[in-house]
Amino acid sequence: MKKAVQINVNGTTRETEVEPRLLLVHYLRDVLGLTGTHVGCETSLCGACTVTVDGQAVKSCTMFAVQADGSNITTIEGLAHDGELHPVQEGFWERHGLQCGYCTPGMIMAAAQLLERNHAPTREEIRHGLEGNLCRCTGYQHIVEAVEYASKAVNREP
Amino acid sequence: MARYVGQRVKRTEDPRLIKGLAHYVDDIRLPDTLHVAFVRSIYAHARINGVDAGEALKAPGVVAIFTGKDVSEKIGPVPCASALPELKVPDHRVLATDKVYFVGHPIAAVVAADAYAARDAAELLMIDYEELPAVVNAEEAAQGGAVIHEQFGSNVAYKLTAGEGDIVAALASADRRIKQRIINQRLAPVAMEPRGVLARYLPGEQELTVWSSTQIPHLLRTQLALMIGIPENKLRVITPEVGGGFGSKLNVYAEEALLGWISMQLGRPAKWIETRRENMQATIHGRGQVGEIEIGCKADGTVTGLRYNVVADLGAYHQLLTPAIPTLTGLMLSGAYKIPAIQINVTGVFTNKMATDAYRGAGRPEATYVVERAIDLVAAELGLDPVAVRRRNFPAPEEFPFKTATGLFYDSGNYEGALAKALENAGYERLREEQRAAREQGRIVGIGVSTYVEICALGPSQAMPAGGWESATVRIEPTGTVTVLTGASPHGQGQETSFAQLAADELGVDMGDVTVVHGDTAIVQYGIGTFGSRATAVGGTAVFVAIEKLKEKASKIAAHMLGTDAVNVVFAEGVFSIKETKKAAAAAGDGKAADADSDEVPEPVVPVGEGPAGALPEPETEGRKKVSIQEVALAAHLARELPPDTEPGLSATYFFEPKNFTFPFGTHIAVVEIDRETGEVKFQRYVAVDDCGRVINPMLVDGQVQGGIVQSIGQALYEEVVYDEQGQLITGTLMDYAVPRAKMIPWFELDRTETPTDVNPLGVKGVGEAGTIGATPAIVNAVVDALSPFGVRHIDMPIRPEAVWRIINSSDE
Incomplete structure (x- = not known):
């Protein structure tokens, strides 16, 4: 039932097995513990869950984690570099x-x-x-x- | 003197928030946590003939399912703190038992290993409903028909008449009397973070900790202790980061008690995070008033009296303050004007909807809208400029404290001052000329003015259901850093910064050395919370006075350290020094010549991280004339050589009880143009001058005003909670409920006047709700002004393009 995914988040590649229905935002928050990405509406209207997937801004509550397999994701936690704010x-x-x-x-x-x-x-x-x-x-x-x-x-x- | 107060100081809260490292309730992870999903009514009004949890209990990951029957004897009712004469209070159980009363009414709690499993299982619960007629329209509900709470015999929860002066005579003496039906539609607060609760019971310690997204941690603790039946001193409420409240989290909700109780039953942490759909259904709504204004005036525009008959749509149950909100409307019906006779007649009505309660402004936006629309109606009736009618009825600055016919004493004000500044900033005369020219070109342009006054700094305890004071503890730690504990519960307002500004200035220390702590009942002394634009005016004052007390004690210790009496010591910029008098100098120096270096004050006293920890060095004060407050703090903690009868430590607590409310005011001016083809309202200008008394951080004040105005724009043009005739919630998601977006908003041109108050020593009035109170009528007045060539005197909110288009297209102008 679970599917293996390989996703690079904030520069680190992670291999995980996830339920196909697991939302990307829940993968980030619950699997990786990156709780900076928030859920505000579950209907992709509020944008609180916005991350970038391969450079494009995406509402991570409208995407399954399995759809992000092989992609590069940046979350708010990965935006600052070497302690320097974006x-x-x-x-x-x-x-x-x-x-x-x-x-x-x-x-x-x-x-x-x-x-x-x-x-x-x-x-x-x-x-x-x-x-x-x-x-x-x-x-x-x-x-x-x-x-x-x-x-x-x-x-x-x- | 003031290094920080009055400056646009960047927020100390922000680094953790902009890096995504802050912790809201859902970000707190405890091992072994269970997740709760609620099964909620799909009907507005129905009998429950049975709940079958059999299938759901077999679903993977399910640990327990609780229904109304399981908990109704175990958990006390959801509280209502309003005490009105003959108020009907339905028994509000945390889960429905025999009947459901609104869409979203919780029926069962499903507890499972993770949130997905809980929601899957919730789908499997079988509820046997028998649908009953829904009571949706509040005006009709007041008249008769189906009754929601049968034991009361009708849907009227209370009737209340308030106000002073002979309203009948006042209206009779008027040259003109104008009536207008007026609606303050139901709104949803829509804090971006929905509600959320995490509860952890430790069976050994018998302690329950509840993390909740609330504005009132201490009040919540007291109420939850009573509901669940746990000693209050074994219950700890923590409000971590709270993602907005706007009054919606100034409440005690069924879910908060249930989660605590569930954790106690199962001996494991339990978490529930509200979905947005649940938030729209089962978090309080605001406004919901349908009324009729009657205003009387003389031919010159002088108002003789104002009557407001209103039906308040309370919803199915009372939440914490539900019935009290319309009473606040009554209190503020004098607006910024001298109105000799005022009367409000409220009929509070049950409907099959979620409860209305405090939403930003809480009764005052309704009042301001009524009054500011009424003044414009007078102007239109008499053919006068709306500004002239306002000026005609203002109290003069020297008339303060000004007593209203609603029984209030306005503390201070200069309404003409704010109005004049706003008119100048807007270029009002020129705007009117431009409007005339635009009309000649066939354009539809309107200018709306609102000169509001609001009631803030809630408030004296006499007028509050559970205390109107606020508390603070200020202490200086042995190593010299300052900790401020506030009973207020900021959730975006920025008091971690503004209170640190205040404390740093008053103590003469760096802001970086001050930490403001709030929202944990195990750490912070009892407090009331953040609502009613009170945190700075009441809570900030508590901080200020606590510092005064702390400095008084520190001064005695400093004098002892310097070998003199406290009367000889002065405090400035963090340093106690001996007054430069011969006598004091002689006493301090004891005849010896002062050391050349004695004026230097070592700082910090204990350089943290620069040396080994261990025994702390006693400050060396021999022969010195000055001592820093940090050195005093260290000496106070070492306590080897304190003055006689002095308690060790350096900490002070103060509970500040305000003697009155405060009454901020201002003028808002909206300029709109209406698209003739679509009926869409577009802003051309938005100018505001607000007066919230003394300002601690202008940047934060601007932020409060701007955010408030946008919620006003929402009410004026976009937002409405809509239930259909069956009581189904039509606006159940953010797709249907129109929260304003960045593109819908004009550039705000903000300015201020500063009229201090004597209600508190800071001179601060409060600003959290000003924008939401002042702006709505300015916008509606502008639209009505734009449409006045079409014979329009009033239009109801939200002003949808369709309604405007119909006016334009059904009139011959």
Whole structure:
């Protein structure tokens, strides 16, 4: 019944046997113990569970772990490198882009992916790019400012 | 002096949150944990003729199944803390027994080895329902028809009349009387983290720990102890990271008691994490008022009286504060105005729906919406500018404390100040000109103003069901770091930062040396919690006064260390020093010449990590004129040479009881344009000036206001909990319930005025709900203003494009 999968998460390849119906988000949270990825709606509407799969932002509650077999996944825990925050993480901290923090990992992952596609998004483009992610606390304005901050930081990098 | 207070200090909470390393309830993993899934009613109203768990019990991984019959004698009812005269309180058991009363009403708890197994087994439970007529419409329910709780004979839970002044005479004396039917639709709070509970009973120690996503850990502990029947001192409630509450977690829920009880029965940890669908069905809703306004005014716009007859849709059961919410509406019906006579007549009605309760603002957004719509109705009736009517009825700054006809004393205010600033920031006159020009071009543009006042810092204990004070303990540890324990329970508001700012400034230490601890009843002294915009105004004040007490003691010890009396010692920037008077200098120096280095204060006293642990060195104070508060803390803990009758240690606890509420206020201005083809409302501008008294961290205040406004936008334009005529929940997921997304939101132009309060020594009023209270009417007023050429004086929320389109297309303008 269980199926063997080989998934690289945050730079480490893991081989695990999983139930075919196991959701990717539960694989990350319950099998690997990476609880930074959150579940907010189970219907792929809130975006709290956003991770990147082979560089694409994916809502990990809409994907089975077996579908991720052979892929490279980055979760919020893998975004900072060598203790240095990703510019989007930095932006969220600098610009008060979070309050309760529950949507934040998914929001940050989606924003990081947005900046991969578009290094200098306008405010409208940021809002459009984050449309798949709900935040109930901030009212989004500080999130937009956080992504603007990150965008400037990314563009300063060589 | 203030290094931190008043600054845009980055949050100390954030590093763990942005790295995904924080722990919400579902992130806490205990070995051997069982998982619980609930079987919930699929009908709004039905008799249960039987529950057959036979198949489910055989399912893989299932450990136990509990039904209403198993627990109804074992666990006490879900509590309601509201005490209103002749209030009808149904017996609210944690699981349904004979009847179910709303879609989502829990019937059975399935306990299994993992969450997937629990949900699989829950599908196998056979419930024999006999469907009964559903009571869905609150107004009809008040009139008669099917009765939900038969023992009461009707669906009316209570009737209440409040307000002062002769309303009949006041309305009779008016030049004009305007009536308007008005609806505050049901809303869902939708905290991004659904509820969740983890319970662990240790049979040896006989201790139960409950981790719950709640806003009120201590109140929850007391209530759970009573419900489950465990001594309160054997029950520990921990609120780890809480992913938003907005009032929905200011409650005591059936699931919290059940999980604790289940863990006690099975001797293993038990966890339940609410799904979003459960959250929409069985976490409290907010608002739910259908009413009629009657307002009387003179020809110049002076309001003579306001009456609000309202039917409150309470749902099937009372949760913690359900019946009390409309009473808050009554309290705030004077708004920011001098209204000589006010009356509210509330009929609280049971319906076959989830309970309504405190959702951000909790009764005050309803009141503000009523009053601010009413003022605009007066303006429209008299052909006056809405701003002029507001100014006509404001109390002047010198009239504070201002007594309302609802029995409140507004502490302080300068309503004209905030209004004038907002009008200037918006360029109001120019906006009106632009509107005229736009109308000539056939565009549909509206400007809406709301000059709100709200009631915060809840509140004096006299007015609260379970205490309105808040507590704090502040201590300085032997190595000089500061620990602040607050009875408030922040869950996104940022008090780990703002209280650290306050403590660091008051103690003259670095913010990095301060840790704020909350949300664990085994660590923190009893507290009330975070709701009602109270945490900083009440809880922050407790921190402030506790520090004052701590410094008083420290000052005596410092004086002893310096060889003088406390009266000769002053405290500034973390250092106690001898006052520069001849007498004091003589006393301290004892005639000897002071050491050249005696002014230097070593810091930190015990360099953590820089030397071997072991016996701590006594601070060397011989011949010195100054001593740091950390040195005093060390001396206080070593306690070898304390002044006579001095307790060792350096810690102070304070329970602050406020003498009044606070009344923040402000002006919100929305500018909208309506798409003629689609009826869609689009924002052009949003300008707000809020006054929440003294500000500790402007960045956090902005965040509170912005988030609040977006929840207002949700109510005004998008959100509504919809039940169909059978009581089925139509808006059961986030696909159907329209929480605003980033693209729907305008750029907010925020500003502030600062009118302090004398209700607390910090001068802080509170800001958590301002945006949700002030913004809704500004938006609706703007839409009505836009549609006024079509003869519109009012439109109900949420203002859906279809309704607007129909107005545009059924009128000849």
